[in-house]
Amino acid sequence: MKCITLVENTAGHPACVAEHGLSIYIETEKHTLLMDTGQTDAVVRNAAVLGLDLAAVDTVILSHGHYDHSGGILPFCTKNNRAQIYMQRSAIEPHYNGDRSIGIDPAIRALPNVRLLDGDLKIDDELFLFTGITGRRCFPQGNRKLLCLKDGTPVQDPFLHEQCLVITQNGKRWLLSGCAHNGILNILDRYRALFGTAPNYVISGFHMMKRDGDHTDEERAVILQTAKELAETDAVFFSGHCTGEAAFELMKTVMGEKLIALHSGTRIM
Numbered sequence: 061m062k063c064i065t066l067v068e069n070t071a072g073h074p075a076c077v078a079e080h081g082l083s084i085y086i087e088t089e090k091h092t093l094l095m096d097t098g099q100t101d102a103v104v105r106n107a108a109v110l111g112l113d114l115a116a117v118d119t120v121i122l123s124h125g126h127y128d129h130s131g132g133i134l135p136f137c138t139k140n141n142r143a144q145i146y147m148q149r150s151a152i153e154p155h156y157n158g159d160r161s162i163g164i165d166p167a168i169r170a171l172p173n174v175r176l177l178d179g180d181l182k183i184d185d186e187l188f189l190f191t192g193i194t195g196r197r198c199f200p201q202g203n204r205k206l207l208c209l210k211d212g213t214p215v216q217d218p219f220l221h222e223q224c225l226v227i228t229q230n231g232k233r234w235l236l237s238g239c240a241h242n243g244i245l246n247i248l249d250r251y252r253a254l255f256g257t258a259p260n261y262v263i264s265g266f267h268m269m270k271r272d273g274d275h276t277d278e279e280r281a282v283i284l285q286t287a288k289e290l291a292e293t294d295a296v297f298f299s300g301h302c303t304g305e306a307a308f309e310l311m312k313t314v315m316g317e318k319l320i321a322l323h324s325g326t327r328i329m
Contacts, residue, residue, distance in 0.1 A: 061229045062087040063263075063328040066106050067098030067132065068300050073325025075109045077102040081128040082238055082301040084263060084328075085112055088229050090186050093119035094143075095225055095236045095263075097132030102324075104135045110325060114139045121189065122164075123238025124222040125151030130164040137171060146183075148191060149176040150221040156207040156214060177223070188226040190254060193219075195246030198286045200267040201279050202302075203241055217241070226251070226259070235295075237264040239302045245289055258293045263328065266311075269304030283307050287314035298322055 065072070067083035081098035085107070094117055097103045107114050114136060120143050122130055133145065145168075155163040168174065181189045208217040219241040227234040233255065237247055244266055251259060268275075268283055275283065290297055291314055299308060300322035312319050322328070 061227070061234075061329055063234075064110065064112070065300075065322045065324055065326050065328060066094070066110070066112070067096075067102050068322045068324045070300065070321075070323050071325060072323025073106075073109065076106045076325030078324045080301075081131065082265060082322075083129075083132060084236065086227065088186050088227060090184065091119050092116045093121065093187075094136070095121045096123050096129040096238050097136055099128040099131040101132060101135035103132035104139060106324060117143045119143060119183070119187065120145040121223070121225050121236075122147035122151060123224070123236075124148075124219065124241060125153065125155055125164050126162050126239070127164060128162075129238050130168060133168050133171075134165060137173075141171075141173060143173060145171065145174045146177060146181070146189060146223075147174065148221045148223050149178055152176070153221070154209050155217060155221075158205050158207070162206075186228055188228070189223050190226065190250060191220070191223050193222065193224075193242040193246050193250045195243065195249050197243060197245045197249075198282045198289075199243045199246075200241060201276075201282060202267050202269065206241070224251070226255070232260040235259040235262045235264070237262075239265040239267045241267055243286075245286060248293070258295050260295060261298070261329075262295050263298045263322070265301035266299055266303040266307065268307035269302050270306065273304065273306035275306065275310075280310065283310050284314060287311035287319075291315045291318055296320065298328055
């Protein structure tokens with residue numbers, strides 16, 4: 061399997077654009093796909109730099125309904141209007157960070173190749189999408205300001221629009237989540253309920269970023285407990301984007317080589 065970080069907050073290739081966003085390019089035996097598309101047309105520009113043919117992509121997975129994961133969909137569609145784009149139906153609803161809109165471009169909904177889902181979906185024997193993450197262990201503290209609308213009233217977002225991708229390839233399983241807003245431990249609990257064991261590899265932001273990097277004691281405790289539990293699994297974790305550099309370095313002290321940083325333009329596998 062070929063897997064490349066196409067868009068990320070930090071650059072790992074001198075000619076690639078870095079932005080606050082995430083996009084992962086993947087080639088399996090049956091598919092060429094994107095998990096998220098970043099915030100802007102960086103997904104198109106970086107693909108050109110890396111010699112990746114976006115016209116060959118047959119599947120796009122939107123992990124959740126935020127602009128920094130969906131903003132590249134319309135630029136991508138200028139290169140490829142045939143790929144099936146999978147998102148949860150609630151991903152098209154308004155989403156906010158306080159008073160600021162952080163939802164997806166409404167024009168995306170009108171695309172003829174968008175498939176709106178209501179829960180889990182087995183695409184084929186390689187690709188599986190799941191939702192239904194209800195646990196709240198080590199819930200990311202940054203979610204407190206993230207809102208959606210319920211009967212027209214802003215309420216804390218329960219992230220029903222978040223979906224995770226499982227790729228099965230050569231006897232191994234990859235779990236991909238854009239930001240793990242539901243908490244990576246709760247996502248893993250749901251994964252184990254579906255598959256009976258831990259995945260081999262995980263690619264995900266952990267939504268622990270603070271702009272000033274100054275975490276409270278409560279936040280540090282959540283970060284360290286999350287790292288401890290992840291270190292106890294057999295999986296290897298690739299993370300960046302909304303994890304934040306300070307949280308990543310703190311987790312690295314616990315997880316060591318089991319935690320690997322993502323950068324725009326670098327190959328994961």
